[in-house]
Amino acid sequence: MNLLDVQGLMKKYYGLVAVDRVSLSIGNGELVGLIGPNGSGKTTLFDCITKLTEPNGGRVIFGERDITGERPHTIALAGLVRTFQQARIFPRMTLVENLLLAAQQHQLPYEWSNLWDRSGVKRSQADLLTRAKELLEWVGLTPLREEQGGNLSYGQRKLLAMVMALMPNPKLLLLDEPTAAVNPVMIEKIKEMIRELNRQGQTFFIIEHNMGVIMDLCTRVIVLDHGEKIAEGPPVEIQTNPRVIEAYFGV
Amino acid sequence: MKNRNLLYLSILALFGVLPLVGLSSYTLHLLIMIGIFLILSQSFNLMIGYVGLLSLATSAFFGVGAYISALLSLHFNTSFPLCFLAAGFGSALVAACVGIPFLRLSKHSFVVGTLAFLLICDLVSRNWTSVTRGPMGLPGIPSPRFHIPGLPAIAVTSKVSHYYFILILVCLVLFFFVKLIDSRLGRAFRSIRDDEVLAKSMGVHTSKYKWLAFTISSFMAGIAGSYYAHYILFVDPLIFDLYYLEVTLITVIVGGAGTIWGVVAGAFIFTILPEFLRLAGGLRLVIYGFILLLSIHLIPDGIGGIINNRLKRRRLVKA
Amino acid sequence: MLLQHLANGLLISGIYALVAVGFTLIFGVLGVINFAHGEFYMLGAFIIFFFAGQMGVSYYWSIPLSILASLMVGILVERTSIRPLLEKSFESMVICTFAVSMILMNGTLLIWGAEPRIIQSPLSAPVSLLEIAFTYQRLLVLVVAIAISIALHLFLQRTKPGKAIRAAAQNKEACQAVGIDIAQISRLTFGLGIGLCGLAGALVAPVYSVFPTMGQIAMFKIFAIVILGGLGNVKGALLAALILGLGESLIAGYVSATLKDGLAFLVMLFILLLRPEGIFGKAVRTL
Numbered sequence: 001m002n003l004l005d006v007q008g009l010m011k012k013y014y015g016l017v018a019v020d021r022v023s024l025s026i027g028n029g030e031l032v033g034l035i036g037p038n039g040s041g042k043t044t045l046f047d048c049i050t051k052l053t054e055p056n057g058g059r060v061i062f063g064e065r066d067i068t069g070e071r072p073h074t075i076a077l078a079g080l081v082r083t084f085q086q087a088r089i090f091p092r093m094t095l096v097e098n099l100l101l102a103a104q105q106h107q108l109p110y111e112w113s114n115l116w117d118r119s120g121v122k123r124s125q126a127d128l129l130t131r132a133k134e135l136l137e138w139v140g141l142t143p144l145r146e147e148q149g150g151n152l153s154y155g156q157r158k159l160l161a162m163v164m165a166l167m168p169n170p171k172l173l174l175l176d177e178p179t180a181a182v183n184p185v186m187i188e189k190i191k192e193m194i195r196e197l198n199r200q201g202q203t204f205f206i207i208e209h210n211m212g213v214i215m216d217l218c219t220r221v222i223v224l225d226h227g228e229k230i231a232e233g234p235p236v237e238i239q240t241n242p243r244v245i246e247a248y249f250g251v
Numbered sequence: 252m253k254n255r256n257l258l259y260l261s262i263l264a265l266f267g268v269l270p271l272v273g274l275s276s277y278t279l280h281l282l283i284m285i286g287i288f289l290i291l292s293q294s295f296n297l298m299i300g301y302v303g304l305l306s307l308a309t310s311a312f313f314g315v316g317a318y319i320s321a322l323l324s325l326h327f328n329t330s331f332p333l334c335f336l337a338a339g340f341g342s343a344l345v346a347a348c349v350g351i352p353f354l355r356l357s358k359h360s361f362v363v364g365t366l367a368f369l370l371i372c373d374l375v376s377r378n379w380t381s382v383t384r385g386p387m388g389l390p391g392i393p394s395p396r397f398h399i400p401g402l403p404a405i406a407v408t409s410k411v412s413h414y415y416f417i418l419i420l421v422c423l424v425l426f427f428f429v430k431l432i433d434s435r436l437g438r439a440f441r442s443i444r445d446d447e448v449l450a451k452s453m454g455v456h457t458s459k460y461k462w463l464a465f466t467i468s469s470f471m472a473g474i475a476g477s478y479y480a481h482y483i484l485f486v487d488p489l490i491f492d493l494y495y496l497e498v499t500l501i502t503v504i505v506g507g508a509g510t511i512w513g514v515v516a517g518a519f520i521f522t523i524l525p526e527f528l529r530l531a532g533g534l535r536l537v538i539y540g541f542i543l544l545l546s547i548h549l550i551p552d553g554i555g556g557i558i559n560n561r562l563k564r565r566r567l568v569k570a
Numbered sequence: 571m572l573l574q575h576l577a578n579g580l581l582i583s584g585i586y587a588l589v590a591v592g593f594t595l596i597f598g599v600l601g602v603i604n605f606a607h608g609e610f611y612m613l614g615a616f617i618i619f620f621f622a623g624q625m626g627v628s629y630y631w632s633i634p635l636s637i638l639a640s641l642m643v644g645i646l647v648e649r650t651s652i653r654p655l656l657e658k659s660f661e662s663m664v665i666c667t668f669a670v671s672m673i674l675m676n677g678t679l680l681i682w683g684a685e686p687r688i689i690q691s692p693l694s695a696p697v698s699l700l701e702i703a704f705t706y707q708r709l710l711v712l713v714v715a716i717a718i719s720i721a722l723h724l725f726l727q728r729t730k731p732g733k734a735i736r737a738a739a740q741n742k743e744a745c746q747a748v749g750i751d752i753a754q755i756s757r758l759t760f761g762l763g764i765g766l767c768g769l770a771g772a773l774v775a776p777v778y779s780v781f782p783t784m785g786q787i788a789m790f791k792i793f794a795i796v797i798l799g800g801l802g803n804v805k806g807a808l809l810a811a812l813i814l815g816l817g818e819s820l821i822a823g824y825v826s827a828t829l830k831d832g833l834a835f836l837v838m839l840f841i842l843l844l845r846p847e848g849i850f851g852k853a854v855r856t857l
Binding site for chain 2: 050052071072073074076077081082084088089090091092093097100101102104105106107125148149164168
């Protein structure tokens with residue numbers, strides 16, 4: 001059974017079709033790439049899957065659950081987490097708080113017993129804090145732990161956004177252009193992080209413009225053009241696919 | 252951390268012994284009013300400073316709380332503690348009901364809606380004369396009285412006793428506020444303020460939390476209103492006047508929305524300021540308008556925000 | 571009798587329309603909830619009182635003077651207070667207009683005092699038309715309000731700047747892409763909104779009395795109107811203004827004069843609780 005099953009997803013904006021009956025699946029442990037020229041609907045597809053935008057048709061099945069009718073926060077709580085192109089984080093909260101927030105909603109739900117069973121809450125909070133510190137250490141952001149998110153450089157924000165997405169142990173991670181606008185050293189670092197996590201079993205679905213990243217990391221690539229899926233296969237095949245070449249160079 | 256707690260305790264002690272030094276009745280009155288406005292302002296601060304919603308209904312719940320408390324004590328002889336809690340929970344209940352449709356609105360419509368709610372409360376209190384006695388108001392509200400078993404009954408009638416009561420209340424409210432902000436709930440609130448879409452993507456049920464904040468905020472405003480009614484001993488529709496909203500607004504915005512101590516400072520400044528200026532009512536509000544205008548342009552983070560930035564810079568330099 | 575009430579209602583609707591459409595346009599194009607809008611209406615009335623009532627300028631000349639003076643205050647406010655904040659948060663802007671409203675209202679209160687003032691208009695002579703009792707002043711208000719509403723509609727639909735305003739209200743980025751100067755359009759729209767307020771105030775001053783809180787009272791009605799019509803919806807605002815004006819007049823005529831203000835209150839209450847986005851749909855701007 002696949003981790004993610006997208007069936008005939010469609011999104012229209014007043015007659016402009018942004019996502020045109022796209023179907024795809026992601027299996028457990030896979031590292032799949034999503035590419036396509038600018039405006040081909042990649043981010044919109046992510047938005048539809050995570051319900052930040054309401055699709056006009058189609059279904060999304062996550063694990064055994066039909067999440068088509070759900071809201072963004074329940075989808076996130078189900079283990080489908082995404083990052084944003086612009087490396088969005090919470091600017092007026094500290095790095096630690098950012099990470100705590102990323103996972104806290106997945107913790108014990110708020111129950112009345114929480115008011116007096118402080119030890120249970122304390123324990124889970126302590127666990128979260130430990131994990132947050134570990135993740136910050138992994139990406140080298142520990143010295144900036146108490147700094148406000150808004151004071152980070154763009155590259156640091158990208159790293160923070162990445163570990164925020166990792167905090168709740170997501171089943172599937174949707175990364176939207178993780179290496180965009182980032183210097184080459186950082187690109188390598190992010191690639192290595194993704195590779196390492198995938199080795200440990202983390203499933204990824206990544207939008208990328210950087211072909212080098214796609215070639216190096218992905219076992220399978222899906223190509224969108226004008227909202228339509230035009231090709232799917234291993235990176236080497238995609239590279240030489242005439243339809244893909246046409247889409248990018250408009251011949 | 253220990254230094255901070257020591258600082259707070261010493262400030263508390265300072266305020267605790269202040270009346271013993273011998274303050275005039277008028278000064279005590281000012282300090283009491285500062286306390287009341289402080290609680291009301293923190294209620295507004297919770298919404299605009301920590302969730303990011305400009306709720307102009309805060310002073311409406313102040314009035315609602317005042318009327319609930321007054322009516323219960325006048326008509327049913329309810330004891331003060333019950334009136335007080337009923338005012339808080341009553342306001343919260345109204346907020347819970349009104350919040351459901353309101354919080355679905357875009358933030359623009361929400362602002363208009365909350366102001367409309369204030370205007371509606373004003374209108375209702377003026378015209379529902381069978382209950383509120385309209386512009387004549389509700390006089391003769393009893394002073395707070397406590398019956399703790401084992402102790403003699405405590406009557407809060409003198410200015411000094413009112414001062415201690417509001418001092419304790421302010422401490423409780425501030426303590427609760429600090430704890431709230433640092434809790435999971437507080438973080439959820441702040442995530443909504445910072446980036447609502449991102450918060451949703453991180454599993455925060457934003458509409459539920461906004462509603463919760465609205466309800467908690469109105470509880471605070473409600474108890475402030477209740478105490479106000481039992482201090483002034485009179486409530487009339489003027490409690491819904493824009494004046495209270497204006498003072499709350501300027502206290503929080505200039506004090507620093509999103510900071511706790513900035514708002515405390517704001518409460519002091521804007522309750523004491525008119526006494527120093529000793530100006531005719533009209534000019535005072537014009538000056539307040541200019542202060543608010545300048546503040547929102549030049550120091551949008553307020554005094555508290557500036558101090559926070561300075562402190563942060565000093566910490567960075569040290570590191 | 572019915573015709574009389576309808577005519578009175580139309581007059582009130584006209585005034586409401588002038589103020590409400592201005593407010594709606596400002597919100598639609600600049601994204602600003604102008605809490606000071608009512609104060610500009612009040613200012614229009616006071617300025618004409620100043621010129622015609624205190625300075626002895628003829629009423630006819632006072633109208634354009636009043637509009638001009640309102641516009642000048644509007645330009646001052648726009649330049650100093652609104653423009654610098656346009657890129658900042660929506661909440662900052664709201665607080666800014668709130669502050670401006672505080673200043674204008676309390677300033678007027680300080681200068682002229684709370685006593686209602688009366689202006690004698692040369693048009694106060696009664697006249698009867700189709701068995702409806704008017705004064706020439708009321709007739710003027712009615713005619714001007716209707717004429718301006720029609721002119722406004724044509725302006726927005728047919729002329730280039732009008733269409734630019736509508737475009738800006740819908741999609742700013744697209745406007746910039748086709749070369750429309752958003753800053754200029756914003757200034758134009760703000761001026762238009764303020765001008766309409768000033769005109770409404772100037773027309774209405776001789777009919778009702780003039781006092782500093784009249785702007786706040788008007789805003790109560792305006793809020794009801796934009797809540798009913800949907801924030802940012804010009805047609806909704808016009809229709810809602812018509813409904814409210816006629817409704818109030820009919821209530822005042824057939825039920826009780828003191829209850830007419832209750833209509834706005836009921837409208838607000840029901841719409842906010844049951845269909846808060848207004849009868850005519852969503853706000854132009856969403857989160």
